[in-house]
Amino acid sequence: xxxxxxxxxxxxxxxxxxxxxxxxxxxxxxxxxxxxxxxxxxxxxxxxxxxxxxxxxxxxxxxxxxxxxxxxxxxxxxxxxxxxxxxxxxxxxxxxxxxxxxxxxxxxxxxxxxxxxxxxxxxxxxxxxxxxxxxxxxxxxxxxxxxxxxxxx
Amino acid sequence: xxxxxxxxxxxxxxxxxxxxxxxxxxxxxxxxxxxxxxxxxxxxxxxxxxxxxxxxxxxxxxxxxxxxxxxxxxxxxxxxxxxxxxxxxxxxxxxxxxxxxxxxxxxxxxxxxxxxxxxxxxxxxxxxxxxxxxxxxxxxxxxxxxxxxxxxxxxxxxxxxxxxxxxxxxxxxxxxxxxxxxxxxxxxxxxxxxxxxxxxxxxxxxxxxxxxxxxxxxxxxxxxxxxxxxxxxxxxxxxxxxxxxxxxxxxxxxxxxxxxxxx
Amino acid sequence: xxxxxxxxxxxxxxxxxxxxxxxxxxxxxxxxxxxxxxxxxxxxxxxxxxxxxxxxxxxxxxxxxxxxxxxxxxxxxxxxxxxxxxxxxxxxxxxxxxxxxxxxxxxxxxxxxxxxxxxxxxxxxxxxxxxxxxxxxxxxxxxxxxxxxxxxxxxxxxxxxxxxxxxxxxxxxxxxxxxxxxxxxxxxxxxxxxxxxxxxxxxxxxxxxxxxxxxxxxxxxxxxxxxxxxxxxxxxxxxxxxxxxxxxxxxxxxxxxxxxxxxxxxxxx
Numbered sequence: 001x002x003x004x005x006x007x008x009x010x011x012x013x014x015x016x017x018x019x020x021x022x023x024x025x026x027x028x029x030x031x032x033x034x035x036x037x038x039x040x041x042x043x044x045x046x047x048x049x050x051x052x053x054x055x056x057x058x059x060x061x062x063x064x065x066x067x068x069x070x071x072x073x074x075x076x077x078x079x080x081x082x083x084x085x086x087x088x089x090x091x092x093x094x095x096x097x098x099x100x101x102x103x104x105x106x107x108x109x110x111x112x113x114x115x116x117x118x119x120x121x122x123x124x125x126x127x128x129x130x131x132x133x134x135x136x137x138x139x140x141x142x143x144x145x146x147x148x149x150x151x152x153x
Numbered sequence: 154x155x156x157x158x159x160x161x162x163x164x165x166x167x168x169x170x171x172x173x174x175x176x177x178x179x180x181x182x183x184x185x186x187x188x189x190x191x192x193x194x195x196x197x198x199x200x201x202x203x204x205x206x207x208x209x210x211x212x213x214x215x216x217x218x219x220x221x222x223x224x225x226x227x228x229x230x231x232x233x234x235x236x237x238x239x240x241x242x243x244x245x246x247x248x249x250x251x252x253x254x255x256x257x258x259x260x261x262x263x264x265x266x267x268x269x270x271x272x273x274x275x276x277x278x279x280x281x282x283x284x285x286x287x288x289x290x291x292x293x294x295x296x297x298x299x300x301x302x303x304x305x306x307x308x309x310x311x312x313x314x315x316x317x318x319x320x321x322x323x324x325x326x327x328x329x330x331x332x333x334x335x336x337x338x339x340x341x342x343x344x345x346x347x348x349x350x351x352x353x354x355x356x357x358x359x360x361x362x363x364x365x366x367x368x369x370x371x372x373x374x375x376x377x378x379x380x381x382x383x384x385x386x387x388x389x390x391x392x393x394x395x396x397x398x399x400x401x402x403x404x405x406x407x408x409x410x411x412x413x414x415x416x
Numbered sequence: 417x418x419x420x421x422x423x424x425x426x427x428x429x430x431x432x433x434x435x436x437x438x439x440x441x442x443x444x445x446x447x448x449x450x451x452x453x454x455x456x457x458x459x460x461x462x463x464x465x466x467x468x469x470x471x472x473x474x475x476x477x478x479x480x481x482x483x484x485x486x487x488x489x490x491x492x493x494x495x496x497x498x499x500x501x502x503x504x505x506x507x508x509x510x511x512x513x514x515x516x517x518x519x520x521x522x523x524x525x526x527x528x529x530x531x532x533x534x535x536x537x538x539x540x541x542x543x544x545x546x547x548x549x550x551x552x553x554x555x556x557x558x559x560x561x562x563x564x565x566x567x568x569x570x571x572x573x574x575x576x577x578x579x580x581x582x583x584x585x586x587x588x589x590x591x592x593x594x595x596x597x598x599x600x601x602x603x604x605x606x607x608x609x610x611x612x613x614x615x616x617x618x619x620x621x622x623x624x625x626x627x628x629x630x631x632x633x634x635x636x637x638x639x640x641x642x643x644x645x646x647x648x649x650x651x652x653x654x655x656x657x658x659x660x661x662x663x664x665x666x667x668x669x670x671x672x673x674x675x676x677x678x679x680x681x682x683x684x685x
Contacts (some may be wrong), residue, residue, distance in 0.1 A: 003197070006200055006201055006204040007200060009204050009208040010200055010203045010204050010207070012208070012209060013203065013204075013208045013309075013313070014210060015311065016211070017312035017313075017316060018314055019316065020315035020316045020319035021315050023322075024251065024315060024319060024322075024350075024354045025350055026317075027322075027341065027344075027345075028247050028251065028322060028344055028345065029344075029345060029348040029349055029350040029353065029354055030344075030348070031350040038245045055349070055352070064346075075328050076180055085401050108276030109176070109286070116307075135280055201515075217458075259516065278514075280509075281509045281510075281511060281514070282508065282509050282510075282511035283511050283513055283514065285473060285511060286467075286505070286507050286511030286512075286513075286570075288471075288473055289471050289473065289503065289505045290524060290525045290573075291496075291497045291501060291525070291528055291529060292524075375564060377422055
C-alpha cells in the first residue's frame, strides 16, 4: 500500500511536469512543428539598422514570415548587411520587393516589414538581395532635420 | 610577529581544509554518479526519493509560483499601463518567469525544502551508524544512499521549475485577464510572439538542471561530511541552505550572461 | 599462549593514528575461533576503531589483520565485499535502517549477498527473529521499538548470513538491567548454538567477564593485559586492577591535567 502511494505520487508528479512542459511549449512560446519545413536566406543592405537585432521579426502585411538571423557590416559598401531567414512556404517575394525597418508602437521593438512589388516573374531565392530598402527612423536625425528646416524658414 | 605567523598558519590551514572539502565533495559526486548503480532494487529506491524530494515539494512550488505570477502581473500592469501597452503583461510575466524567476526561485525553495531535509537525513544516518552498518554488510552507501538521492534531485528540479512556470503564468492570466481586464487574445499573442521555445524555455530548463546538480550535490555532501553530532547536523543543514542558495544566485548570473548576454 | 591454538583473526603489529595521536601502536591480538573474546579498556582508547579496522572500514598505517589468511587492509573492493559476508557487526546504536521495517532490515544482508528466492529469505529472517525473540515485531518500523529491542533486531541482522565472526560494539551501553541480561544471554547462547566467533568491545566489566572466554585490556594505544577472566582477576598490575575493580583514581587519573588547584583558586583574587 505504501509503495503504491509512492508510485502514484511520482506518476502524478511526472504527469503534471509533462503537462507544464506542453503548456510552456504550445501556449506560451507558440511552438509549432511546421518550423521544420525549412527556410531560405535573403539579404538586404540598410543605411542604418538602429535597434534591429538578431531574432527580430520579419513580416509581410503584419504577418510574421521569418526572422533576422545576423547583422554585420558590408565591407565594400560600408552599410549594414542584414541576413534574414524566410520560411520556405513564403515563396512569393518578388525580386523588386522592398524592405523597411519599422517600429512596433511608439517605443516597441524594431522589425522588418517586406512589401512585394509588381515583378511577378522573378521570385527571391536563397542568397538573393532585396535592393529597395528603407532604413530605420532615428529620432535624433528627425529632430535635427526639423530644427534645420525651422531655422532656414 | 608571533601573531602574524599564527594568523598566516590559520589562513593556510583553513585554505587547506576548504580545498580538501572541495576535493572530497568531488570524489563523492564521482563515486555516486559514475559508479555503476546498485543492481538490486535501484528503481524503487529512486522512486522513493523522487517522492520525498519531488512530489512533496510540489505544493510549495505551485503555491509560490501562483503568487509570484500574480504579483508580476499586477506590478507589470501598473508600470505598463502608463505607456498604454498593458497587453504586454503576458509577455513580461512569461519571459521573467521562464528565463529567470522560475529556475532561481524554485532552486532556492528546493534548497530550503528538499536540500535541508536531504542533509539532515543523511547526517542522521551517519550519526546513528546506518552508513557504517551498510558498509559492513557490504553495500556501498554512496551507491545505495547518495546516488538515488542525487539523481532524484537532478530529475525533480527541472520538473518543478516547469510546474512553477506554468502555474505562475496561469496566475498572471488570472490577475491580468480576469481581474485587470486585459484582452485575453492579446495576452497570449504577445507572449507567443516574444517567448521562443528553445531560447527561453529550454535555456530556463538548462539553468534549472545546473541548479539541480549544485543544490543536490551540496545537500548530500554536507550530510555525508557532517560531524556526527546533533550540533554537527544543524550546522550542516544551515550550510546546505546558505551554500546552495549562494551558488544558485552566483551561477544564475554566469548562466544568464552566457545564454542571454548577446540577445 | 597455549590457550589459543585455533585462531580466526591474527592482528600483527597494528598501528593506526589520527592526526599525530596514536589510537593504537604495534598491537598484537589473536582472536580464537568459536569463543567469545572481549576487548576492554577505558573510553576513548580506540576499541571501536579496532573493530572498524577489522571490518576494513578504516585502513591502518602499518601492520596486518589476517582473517583466515586474508589480509584485510590489503584487500581490494571486491574481495572486501566477499570477506564481509563472513562478518556480522552489532553497532553501538544498533544502526537499524530507519526507512525499512524490522523484517526488511534483517533481510537486507541476505538480499545483498545471496540470490535466494523470496520464500527462503522469509524463512531465514523469521528464524533469526525467532532466535532473538522478536518474530512478532517483524512488521514494525525501527522507530517503534525500544532501545533493547532495537539492539536485538540489529543482532538478528548481524547473524542473518550465519557469519564466522560477529563483532559487538558496546552491546550493553545504555540498556536497562533486564535488557542487559537478555543480551548477555543471547550473545552466550547464540555463540554456543551457531558456533561463530565473537568479539565484544565493552567497558561493562561484570557483564563482559561473565560471558568472555578470553579478554584483552587495551589502554594508551597498547595491550596492557590479556588472559582468561580468572587470570585477569589475579593480575596485580596497578593499571589492570584499577580498571577491573573500577577504582576512581590510579594510573588513569581522576583529574584532567590542570595547574595547581590552590594556585588557580588564588588567581581569581
